[in-house]
């Protein structure tokens with residue numbers, strides 16, 4: 188057992204940590220599919236940390252790459268100068284992006300990737316002499332991180348309200364695609380709901396189409412409840428954005444790097460956006476890293492305009508950091524060598540079967556899943572929304588399983604190295620825990 192340190196000085200992210208202070212749960216080590224808790228227990232990682240450790244924990248190839256890089260070249264500025272791994276890592280990412288999306292801008296997190304993508308969208312229009320295109324469109328229940336860009340386009344009402352005075356002006360939101368009170372129990376993509384993309388036409392009609400810069404959606408909304416896009420929905424968004432010269436951004440911070448059984452949701456659904464935001468799985472979360480993949484004509488237009496004095500002022504001290512790019516190269520090499528995206532696809536039927544065994548079980552009103560991600564919707568406890576899921580999370584942890592909860596959804600998104608017996612264990616533990624909850 189590891190002693191719990193003084194907890195008075197750390198300001199933990201988000202404020203819902205009261206429970207934690209009463210009964211601290213600390214993670215002190217991790218290897219493969221398992222965390223070790225401070226009290227010496229093995230915890231099966233049912234969520235890849237925060238949907239990010241897709242290749243499993245403590246991968247020696249990544250550890251060695253980072254440590255070699257730290258000893259050799261700890262830091263290099265990313266402005267007007269470079270280092271080899273930044274170029275190599277950009278090429279490696281470009282190789283697994285949809286055809287043509289082969290210009291890569293490095294960031295350090297998902298929130299930064301979102302801000303970067305929104306700025307690139309505006310810069311592109313400006314570079315083409317369409318500087319009036321500044322309006323942005325997000326979607327209800329979209330989560331795009333915690334920067335001002337991300338919360339402006341994000342679809343979490345209380346989040347927007349809390350900072351309403353400082354949000355980006357000129358943002359509209361599409362409706363989200365799921366009626367959570369309705370039992371859908373979708374295996375993969377729901378049949379119903381593609382027409383909701385047509386709401387984009389309503390928003391376009393409200394404003395002049397030539398004032399709209401971009402639409403940003405998570406192809407699969409993760410953090411707000413695992414909402415799989417209805418069949419045809421993304422295709423319709425793509426058709427409408429193309430019709431009006433609006434850029435389409437897919438936020439693939441969660442759906443990228445194999446989660447759905449393909450390199451990207453874009454590839455899986457056969458819909459190519461103009462920009463893709465990435466983070467989490469890009470470095471297997473070993474060091475903070477993010478990226479935006481951009482169509483090369485967008486890159487060329489923006490870079491070309493700088494010759495005419497229209498600058499795109501954007502970049503981070505740590506863009507393409509040597510440690511991050513070394514980690515990215517080692518991570519992408521593991522995905523490729525171990526064919527982990529294909530593995531996720533081939534495990535998906537077993538995952539689907541195990542997840543849907545929960546259907547009809549105590550408190551379970553809906554099970555949604557695709558690839559290696561599932562959302563289990565619980566009936567809210569009367570007068571205490573979210574309480575059941577929070578209790579299930581705690582009890583699962585105490586039973587040796589890490590899941591995630593948001594509202595009344597339990598989310599499961601294990602590392603892609605999971606095996607079939609561990610998949611059964613995940614859902615059997617959840618079923619057993621739900622039986623003990625009022």
Ligand code: PMP
Nearest residue numbers: 296297298330331332438440441
């Ligand atoms: N976009 C999406 C879709 C996400 O899921 C997240 C994080 N959960 C973010 C952006 C923000 O990423 P970060 O926390 O790395 O800033």
